[in-house]
Amino acid sequence: MTKTIAYVLYPGLTALDLVGPLTVTAVLDGDFETVVVARDLETLDTDAPIRLGATATFDEVTAPYAVVVPGGTAGTFAACADERLLDWLRTASATAEVTASVCTGSLILGAAGLLEGRRATTHWGFRDVLPKFGAIPVAERWVQDGGIVTAAGVSAGIDMALHLVREFAGEEVARFAQLLIEYDPLPPLGGIDWDEVDIPSFKPYMQEAMRAGLADHPELLARLTG
Amino acid sequence: MTKTIAYVLYPGLTALDLVGPLTVTAVLDGDFETVVVARDLETLDTDAPIRLGATATFDEVTAPYAVVVPGGTAGTFAACADERLLDWLRTASATAEVTASVCTGSLILGAAGLLEGRRATTHWGFRDVLPKFGAIPVAERWVQDGGIVTAAGVSAGIDMALHLVREFAGEEVARFAQLLIEYDPLPPLGGIDWDEVDIPSFKPYMQEAMRAGLADHPELLARLTG
Numbered sequence: 350m351t352k353t354i355a356y357v358l359y360p361g362l363t364a365l366d367l368v369g370p371l372t373v374t375a376v377l378d379g380d381f382e383t384v385v386v387a388r389d390l391e392t393l394d395t396d397a398p399i400r401l402g403a404t405a406t407f408d409e410v411t412a413p414y415a416v417v418v419p420g421g422t423a424g425t426f427a428a429c430a431d432e433r434l435l436d437w438l439r440t441a442s443a444t445a446e447v448t449a450s451v452c453t454g455s456l457i458l459g460a461a462g463l464l465e466g467r468r469a470t471t472h473w474g475f476r477d478v479l480p481k482f483g484a485i486p487v488a489e490r491w492v493q494d495g496g497i498v499t500a501a502g503v504s505a506g507i508d509m510a511l512h513l514v515r516e517f518a519g520e521e522v523a524r525f526a527q528l529l530i531e532y533d534p535l536p537p538l539g540g541i542d543w544d545e546v547d548i549p550s551f552k553p554y555m556q557e558a559m560r561a562g563l564a565d566h567p568e569l570l571a572r573l574t575g
Numbered sequence: 576m577t578k579t580i581a582y583v584l585y586p587g588l589t590a591l592d593l594v595g596p597l598t599v600t601a602v603l604d605g606d607f608e609t610v611v612v613a614r615d616l617e618t619l620d621t622d623a624p625i626r627l628g629a630t631a632t633f634d635e636v637t638a639p640y641a642v643v644v645p646g647g648t649a650g651t652f653a654a655c656a657d658e659r660l661l662d663w664l665r666t667a668s669a670t671a672e673v674t675a676s677v678c679t680g681s682l683i684l685g686a687a688g689l690l691e692g693r694r695a696t697t698h699w700g701f702r703d704v705l706p707k708f709g710a711i712p713v714a715e716r717w718v719q720d721g722g723i724v725t726a727a728g729v730s731a732g733i734d735m736a737l738h739l740v741r742e743f744a745g746e747e748v749a750r751f752a753q754l755l756i757e758y759d760p761l762p763p764l765g766g767i768d769w770d771e772v773d774i775p776s777f778k779p780y781m782q783e784a785m786r787a788g789l790a791d792h793p794e795l796l797a798r799l800t801g
């Protein structure tokens with residue numbers, strides 16, 4: 350039986366949150382297939398100047414083996430109040446082996462009620478929102494707690510996807526995926542020096558994303574910003 | 576005057592080659608704008624199960640400040656024989672500050688005649704094709720030779736884009752872009768051990784991509800595989 354890895358597409362997400370890990374898990378063949386699932390097949394705007402289109406609808410993908418929920422900014426908070434998306438996610442997660450997220454996608458898992466009591470991570474700018482959903486925030490590149498795997502911001506989805514491929518198909522296949530995308534990273538300015546990052550100074554930007562995404566959902570906005 | 580950074584979209588490319596660097600340079604604001612340019616605005620299939628749509632047509636983007644050409648497999652070789660794409664690329668490159676590529680996108684630069692005598696790189700599996708276009712292949716994460724900047728395979732586009740942002744707007748902006756996408760890479764199995772990679776063993780796969788992409792262009796195929 351085919352094991353479907355379903356990436357959730359919704360308006361305004363961060364394209365790299367989806368395309369990074371998808372490019373990794375798409376290497377899985379044989380029993381696995383990777384799909385992008387959305388409300389419909391319409392091409393959607395993202396938070397960067399690139400448009401993405403799904404390959405399947407929510408109705409067509411009913412029992413995926415794994416689900417991956419990408420994050421973003423305002424669009425992700427709007428998705429936190431999208432009952433059609435949350436219903437599909439709850440149903441899919443109930444039978445999936447793994448329910449994963451990238452960046453603020455973990456807040457959508459939280460909104461679906463999937464993070465209660467779980468260790469989880471998200472983009473560094475939104476880590477303090479996780480407890481609003483009952484999650485225990487951790488500052489790691491990705492964290493697995495049972496069947497829930499959450500990654501840190503944007504590019505961390507690539508690292509998490511290599512972990513998932515290792516889990517699903519073994520270390521050799523994970524190394525092959527890494528080789529195909531030549532993931533031998535060398536940031537020209539080195540890694541991030543976290544001692545130099547003043548996280549509270551970014552708070553207004555993060556709050557603005559929440560306000561923009563949840564303008565029509567004042568109760569959830571109050572819960573997340575309160 | 577707005578400085579346009581134009582990513583070239585064509586059928587069958589590797590989505591991450593485009594979306595990775597685009598997410599980095601899209602952080603540039605003020606005088607800069609990032610666009611995705613294609614023959615038309617139709618949503619196109621890629622070599623993974625995700626569809627991408629451009630934001631502008633070739634006719635609309637006439638004098639970009641920078642051009643970035645993503646790579647891929649068969650679709651990229653087909654693009655090496657796409658005269659409309661090559662014409663636009665030659666014209667754009669003539670006045671652009673930087674003409675860049677990711678992965679096998681450098682072979683499209685080569686097909687456009689832009690790599691003659693230049694040091695350049697590409698995906699590890701296709702490095703031996705570069706001399707067919709007069710380029711001098713180097714095994715680096717990315718390499719700049721005058722106004723030509725070429726990156727290694729797929730994920731190397733992210734490192735190259737951080738370099739470009741540093742060049743265009745300074746180190747502080749590059750660090751900000753890196754922070755926003757939380758690019759503090761931690762591959763779960765470590766980096767690639769190049770001593771363990773048997774590059775010649777992958778040759779049949781690489782030749783198959785060339786044959787599939789250039790089925791209708793036997794002369795170029797013979798030149799690249801001969």
